[in-house]
Amino acid sequence: MEVMTQPAQLGHEDQVAVEIGGRPILLRTQDAAFRDLLKKRYAGFVRRPSGRSACTFDVDVIRPERLVSEAEELEVWQDEGIWHLERGDFRAHWDPRVGRGRILQALSPYAIDSVLRIVHTLIQAPEGGFLLHGASAIRNGRAFLFSGISGAGKTTISRLAPPDSTLLTDEISYVRRDGEGYRACGTPFAGELARLGENAAAPIARLFFLAKGPENRIDPIEAPDALRMLLRNILFFADDSELVKMVFRSACEFFARVPAFRLTFHPDEGVWDLI
Amino acid sequence: MAEIYIVRSAAIAARKLGGEMMIMSAVDSTFFTLNEVATVIWQAADGRTPLSEIVEHRVCEEFDVEPEVARQDAQQFVTELSQHGILLVSDQPIPEPKLGTAEAQ
Secondary structure: OOOOOOOOOOOHHHEEEEEEOOEEEEEEOOOHHHHHHHHHHOOOOEEOOOOOOOEEEEEEEOOOOOOOOOOOOOEEEEEOOEEEEEEOOEEEEEEOOOOEEEEEEOOOHHHHHHHHHHHHHHHHHHHOOEEEEEEEEEEOOEEEEEEOOOOOOHHHHHHOOOOOOEEEEOOEEEEEEEOOEEEEEOOOOOOOOOOOOOOOEEEEEEEEEEEEOOOOEEEEOOHHHHHHHHHHHEOOOOOOHHHHHHHHHHHHHHHHHOOEEEEEEOOOOOHHHHO | OOOOEEEEOOOEEEEEEOOEEEEEEOOOOOEEEEOHHHHHHHHHOEEEEEHHHHHHHHHHHHOOOOHHHHHHHHHHHHHHHHHOOOEEEEOOOOOOOOOOOHHHO
């Protein structure tokens, strides 16, 4: 079992704050190459470190690169209030009560990407928000979500987005509870488009479940079907019954406030005229 | 025939949406949608009322269904949900567990 070392005294220059969904996560590491990796990968989402971070992680980058966990599949669990996250290429723990945690990982963007996604889902869950497999874009001050599994058309609909729209993501949408409504926020979690979303946000007007077809059309969708599809597409990592309840409640609340439709589309720009 | 008592598990989340009761197991994330009859049984599953009484006084009185058909359907429904831990079943009255969500009512 690897023992994580205690953090050394780190200065401002050793910190990178990555802000997604308006929530900065402070990553502290003495590894300059990793800091450069973070700044490059999350460009547009990197903020000046400040005292208002949602949580702080001390990151130990392991060299030479090797597996740091025996977990073949991702494992996320909670033990006495502390979340543990493990996969072959990273091992992390995080105490949400004090907003502090540690990450041991290889010099890999995929490891930190996974940790950030998981931590954001855990931060969002009690607040009624979630991360969703879906593209999202802002047009005329309103955000539209396009959810679907791989191959449903998330990247295609993003690629077809008109020039007056702002692409928030083509892969993972960030849905944040905002008073009586919801806001979609940009994320740096890119799909096939390999393009970071814009770090912007807007109230969510509609959710579309994507399907490819011979023509462009929008159809209503029955509540049970919509809920089932939404739950299938919400990012969810932990085998934790309280979290399941939170996510279920969040999905129901979401449908009480945001209309959902099925969007069947043919890959041409005309689909955006319907939206 | 022995009486059966049923009670909703605490390890679920449930909500009525669009007129249908939707239930998710917090244990294995299995998702169920209940029809109107099943919803009535679900809502009456207080651990104190025998299933036969629920069928007789709730299902048969509210829906146009033969008692024997209703009993068989109810039995099948209870068996299926109990296999997923959504409903707890006993041949004696069951103390109602603390429900995990207000929506389950």
